[in-house]
Amino acid sequence: MEEVGPVHQGLPSTIDPWPQGGDGVILLYLGVRLPSLGVLRQYTCLDACKSSKPEFAWTATPSTNRTSFPRLDIPPWLLGYHKRVIRHVVNVFNSIPSLLSVPSARFLGSAVLVTGGLGYVGSHVCLELLKRGYTVLAVDDLTNSFIDVVRSISLALEASGFEARLSRRIVHIPIDYGDAVSLNNALIFYYQYFDVTAAIHLAASKSVAESLKNPWKYYENNVFKMGKFLEVLGRNRIMNVVFSSSATVYGALPSDMAFTAVSEDMVPILGPGLSIERAVSMADGLTPYGVSKILGEAMIQKFVEEHPRRRAVVFRLFNPVGCDPSGFLKETPRDTTWCGGGVMQMVKKALVDDDVFEIYKGGGEGGDGSCIRDFVHVGDIARGIVMGFQNGYSPEGPGERCRVYNLASGEGVSIKQLVEALEKESGVVAKVEECGSREGDVAVSIGDGAKIRRELGWMPEMGVKEISRDFCKAYGIGWYSGETGV
Numbered sequence: 001m002e003e004v005g006p007v008h009q010g011l012p013s014t015i016d017p018w019p020q021g022g023d024g025v026i027l028l029y030l031g032v033r034l035p036s037l038g039v040l041r042q043y044t045c046l047d048a049c050k051s052s053k054p055e056f057a058w059t060a061t062p063s064t065n066r067t068s069f070p071r072l073d074i075p076p077w078l079l080g081y082h083k084r085v086i087r088h089v090v091n092v093f094n095s096i097p098s099l100l101s102v103p104s105a106r107f108l109g110s111a112v113l114v115t116g117g118l119g120y121v122g123s124h125v126c127l128e129l130l131k132r133g134y135t136v137l138a139v140d141d142l143t144n145s146f147i148d149v150v151r152s153i154s155l156a157l158e159a160s161g162f163e164a165r166l167s168r169r170i171v172h173i174p175i176d177y178g179d180a181v182s183l184n185n186a187l188i189f190y191y192q193y194f195d196v197t198a199a200i201h202l203a204a205s206k207s208v209a210e211s212l213k214n215p216w217k218y219y220e221n222n223v224f225k226m227g228k229f230l231e232v233l234g235r236n237r238i239m240n241v242v243f244s245s246s247a248t249v250y251g252a253l254p255s256d257m258a259f260t261a262v263s264e265d266m267v268p269i270l271g272p273g274l275s276i277e278r279a280v281s282m283a284d285g286l287t288p289y290g291v292s293k294i295l296g297e298a299m300i301q302k303f304v305e306e307h308p309r310r311r312a313v314v315f316r317l318f319n320p321v322g323c324d325p326s327g328f329l330k331e332t333p334r335d336t337t338w339c340g341g342g343v344m345q346m347v348k349k350a351l352v353d354d355d356v357f358e359i360y361k362g363g364g365e366g367g368d369g370s371c372i373r374d375f376v377h378v379g380d381i382a383r384g385i386v387m388g389f390q391n392g393y394s395p396e397g398p399g400e401r402c403r404v405y406n407l408a409s410g411e412g413v414s415i416k417q418l419v420e421a422l423e424k425e426s427g428v429v430a431k432v433e434e435c436g437s438r439e440g441d442v443a444v445s446i447g448d449g450a451k452i453r454r455e456l457g458w459m460p461e462m463g464v465k466e467i468s469r470d471f472c473k474a475y476g477i478g479w480y481s482g483e484t485g486v
């Protein structure tokens with residue numbers, strides 16, 4: 001494997017370099033050679049991306065011999081002043097151009113852009129990409145994640161037996177994916193080093209309940225920004241895109257079909273041949289989150305149609321659960337009001353904090369009375385997404401340039417069964433209370449996984465037992481308390 005150069009080096013985990021919650025500053029650790037001054041290390045501020053001036057970055061050249069560049073951690077006092085200091089460093093550079101020797105940037109191969117790369121699904125996708133030897137540009141503005149996730153990915157990689165240096169292949173770009181100027185300039189900068197061949201778009205707001213309260217946030221973050229994002233991809237000739245949609249696009253099925261596993265053609269991607277009436281009827285009854293995903297799929301379809309070489313794979317995710325088996329990578333949402341309330345997190349509170357877990361009525365005749373879901377291990381989800389981007393673009397007829405797949409197991413597991421599996425794995429008994437049905441709950445949600453199995457050869461490798469084991473390990477529940485990674 002070649003040595004990687006301008007890659008974010010895992011900043012000290014104790015220091016949050018973006019204490020104000022991410023102000024669009026990217027700090028890069030680049031080695032710059034000044035013949036007469038010896039070697040100078042520079043923290044380059046891609047704030048310049050914001051001011052449309054990425055060109056100054058070409059003066060910086062990645063070190064090819066890291067051992068001669070001992071690591072310089074950012075001193076805490078620099079954090080408050082970094083912009084001023086860095087501007088000063090840049091001015092010094094500009095005033096002594098004759099001293100600069102500027103070798104051309106080294107080409108380091110191809111890279112994959114992952115938006116939402118530090119989120120729950122995104123971090124597992126980044127891990128999977130690193131394991132397969134890809135370089136990852138993770139765009140994430142940290143609105144629902146933390147910078148520490150970069151370190152967790154490294155630890156998970158090492159714990160899985162991969163070389164530690166592979167973890168240097170992830171670059172975190174802390175910008176809003178819908179900020180077209182910043183994203184475009186970041187891509188221009190990274191094009192010096194990498195051929196950015198594909199984009200995996202995962203960044204989104206994702207709470208169904210929040211979308212009912214604040215629909216405009218969802219239309220803005222998941223729809224309007226996505227339009228700008230796709231335009232930037234087009235401008236930068238990124239032809240292959242993967243998009244994470246959701247099972248919510250299927251809405252609630254009529255009661256006589258409640259146990260049907262939904263297949264992709266029940267809700268086709270909106271294309272030009274589709275009438276407005278049909279489009280409106282498809283969106284009818286969906287939550288704003290669901291509508292935002294339907295529109296996202298339609299934009300992907302449009303993006304593909306605009307250029308004969310573009311390809312896309314849309315994945316409809318069912319219920320991603322669990323954590324990486326290493327125990328180092330798990331779901332760590334910043335927004336615990338809306339995004340920390342998934343079923344696993346609520347059972348965890350019952351197992352660890354003695355809270356009562358409420359089991360709502362759902363399912364149907366023959367079931368155990370609780371709602372039924374198609375749970376898929378997040379590691380399997382990540383593997384499926386990466387397989388989609390590796391294998392999902394075979395050039396068949398124009399209709400096939402944009403494909404849609406359910407990332408689903410095809411098997412339903414009731415909430416009661418899930419709680420029992422978690423109790424068995426942890427050795428802790430959860431306090432549960434059975435309640436009536438909850439407004440907005442879909443009683444049964446199972447995806448038909450036949451198409452993805454047939455065309456991509458993907459099927460889940462882990463079931464509820466592994467999901468529960470890895471979850472208990474990552475959060476140190478019951479028998480797993482005190483294990484590494486907790």
Ligand SMILES: NC(=O)c1ccc[n+]([C@@H]2O[C@H](COP(=O)([O-])OP(=O)(O)OC[C@H]3O[C@@H](n4cnc5c(N)ncnc54)[C@H](O)[C@@H]3O)[C@@H](O)[C@H]2O)c1
Pocket residue numbers: 115116117118119120121122139140141142143144145175176177178201202203204205206221225244245246247317318319320333339
């Ligand atoms: N987790 C689920 O249950 C689930 C189910 C179905 C579909 N999905 C979809 O999968 C994708 C990933 O979900 P997740 O569970 O990892 O969510 P997440 O909230 O954990 O991760 C999303 C990441 O995107 C980032 N982000 C959000 N808006 C951004 C913006 N404007 N610019 C840059 N970064 C931004 C957040 O900081 C976060 O790190 C989403 O598109 C979601 O709709 C998730």
